Amino acid sequence: MSGCACHGKPRKTRKVRVGRFSIGGTSPISVQSMCNTDTRDVKATVDQARRLEAAGCELVRVAVPDMQAAQALGRIKGAIGIPLVADIHFDWRLAVEAVRQGADKIRINPGNIGEKDKVREVVKACKAAGVPIRVGVNAGSLRALRDNPNPRWQPHDWAKQMVKEALGEVKLLESLGFRDIVVSLKADDIERTVMANALFAMKSDVPLHIGVTEAGSFLAGTVKSSLGIGLLLSQGLGDTVRVSLTEDPVMQVRAAYEILKALGLRQYGPDLVSCPTCGRCQVNVGKVVRELEERIYSDPGLLKKSEGMKIAVMGCPVNGPGEARSADFGVAGGKGRGIWIEKGKQIKVIKESEWVNEVIRKIRGSK
């Protein structure tokens, strides 16, 4: 992974291959998400996975609750261009079938596949196919909670238990000669998530998939995830990112990239600046910005071309042109029209209804 602009000292991790993709080592920090469709509904899952791919998602995970879902994986994988991750709980046979269907990575929870012999079967299948395993530890489903459902633990006790269970599973996999492992340690709050990841990182070189689990609604979850993931990244921790939001997974991808972009770790589309509007505004800045985002973030070509561009959408001619000066190009509103500005120069006047198309044309013709 590359270092964060704030601290710049990335943790050294082993490199794990996921299809033609890799996590850890010197790989860029990747962005992943999970479909919320019924995996047995191949069309719906493929449609969503493709939307995620168009938005820049680099690995897509799907739930595999039963054999029918496992058997659907081959058709899903054949219809998408990014690695497919199978999320498995309890049944080792689902993991083996997922690998047989061409899944690029398997996610399991510590202990919930059962006895060592069952884990051995999963490892055997993964090893033969070159498929890595993510050990996903969630605070809410720790094995220790089965014996003690209401522990009086402080955050550091939770973190220690999470790390203990993650390391236990890593040790089990390694004892079976398997090293292609990624670990995640997630809680629904920042304190336990950050503590657990920091503690794990002191004890292992296994790459970390980071995120705050069940982070919440779009606004609350994005704030919580940005802080949690941001704190980890600023300490050099994290090899792949998933933002969990109760929201369209495409928004999870966008939020993850915005976090990485804000820390100078990845580039992703333009820097789209817009004013908050006030009583001087006589155009619909919000609508223009939403339409622009929709167009840019669903088109890989536009996303790529607009990378690193600063585009301004301002509401009025009083402050707009001044504030748009530092942008590569943009528009400052009047009444139903606006001044088109490039590198601080006022070029022309265009109708409000043409703003979005003009920005898109400009991006397309730019490189």
Ligand code: SF4
């Ligand atoms: S750019 Fe104009 S409309 Fe927008 S907030 Fe500033 S003064 Fe108000």
